[in-house]
Amino acid sequence: MRNFSLFVIIGILICLCIFPVDSKANEQKYDDDDLPISFEIEILPWEVAKDILPKYKKFIVIDVETGKQYQVQRRSGSRHADVQPLTTKDTKIMKEVYDGKWSWKRRAIIVKVGDQFIAASMHGMPHGGGALQNGFPGHFCIHFYGSTTHRSGKMDKLHHLMILKAGGKEEEYLHTVDPYEMIEFFVTGLKYQDPHLLKVTIAENKTSTKLKKMAKSFTYFRITSMSFLPVEDLEGQLVLEVPVEVKYHTDKSGKVTKNISMILIKNSVMDRWRIDSEHFFNQIQGKN
Incomplete structure (x- = not known):
């Protein structure tokens, strides 16, 4: 019996030497297209982004520096997106990003809509009208690549820089x-x-x-x-x-x-x- 066991062990060892086991054979291989979320941050022109974010579309804003995120809704805007925080809680988080004070300061953000991450820039100053019950007195603006201001019809240089910062292209642009x-x-x-x-x-x-x-x-x-x-x-x-x-x-x-x-x-x-x-x-x- 002991000899039989010995022969079995020797046989297994011989088989392993002749037909080595691929330790990765049972691992699932995923291509990028198989993943449920694309982690690529896209720098999309406004003409493309505005169709991805039609009027009343809800999406998530992620602040690049702090990582804080909150939900918003696009309400209007033809040259860039006029946006409102979705709820009072979202307004509170947004104000925390601005250290408790509303400001025209531009910030690099990532817009998450579905499985897309889009580089963008925003300011944090309520202005104009607002329709949501969110504790935010008006709306704020989100700019994408190629967006312009309503008043001048020109691209805001600082928004442009922040968009490139969000997309990982800031240093390249500064050159x-x-x-x-x-x-x-x-x-x-x-x-x-x-x-x-x-x-x-x-x-x-x-x-x-x-x-x-x-x-x-x-x-x-x-x-x-x-x-x-x-x-x-x-x-x-x-x-x-x-x-x-x-x-x-x-x-x-x-x-x-x-x-x-x-x-x-x-x-x-x-x-x-x-x-x-x-x-x-x-x-x-x-x-x-």
């Missing part, structure tokens, strides 16, 4: 931005005290942290005039100084109008423009 547009993004970062915009527009150095702290003190900041050179004349340059007049307000300084210069730098001709944060900080502090 195409000229220095004057980079200054616009930087000033918007100061205006809205937006740490992400400041991070992607400045050259990190020993004063970067101080600058980000300073930004929190501004209750108002804008450029009232700026000197321009033709963009084509900047080819090959690694440093550019741009004279500007700025107006800003802090609780300590009150209203200030000042002529300063913005210095932008590249590390190489293949690099993109960044604001010299140390020079800017010293200019505002009156050290230069």
Whole structure:
């Protein structure tokens, strides 16, 4: 009996050597098309997105930075989507995303509709009319690639940047931005005290942290005039100084109008423009 068992074991071992078992033979293989949800974030033009999100369509908004999500409904809008939070609970979550204060600040979002994830941008300021019982006094706007504003009929540059951020194309886009547009993004970062915009527009150095702290003190900041050179004349340059007049307000300084210069730098001709944060900080502090 023991000899029989020995022969069986030897036979099994021989079979395993001749016909090795494929450990993956019983595993289910899934192609992307087999998955119930597509995890690809699409950057779709407004002309396509508006048909995916017709009037009264309900969908989910996912905030890129916080991961918080809430339901909304498209109510109207021809050049972009005019949207309302679906319920009081959704309004509460949306307000949490904006740190408890409604704001025109643009935020990168992902719109989830069915099994699609679409890159988009929104602001958080109630305006106009609203029809839902949701505690939200009006509606807000969601922009997709190629969306324009109702008033100007032009694409909003910051919405465009946020859409590309949501779609993972922000850095690629920033390599195409000229220095004057980079200054616009930087000033918007100061205006809205937006740490992400400041991070992607400045050259990190020993004063970067101080600058980000300073930004929190501004209750108002804008450029009232700026000197321009033709963009084509900047080819090959690694440093550019741009004279500007700025107006800003802090609780300590009150209203200030000042002529300063913005210095932008590249590390190489293949690099993109960044604001010299140390020079800017010293200019505002009156050290230069």
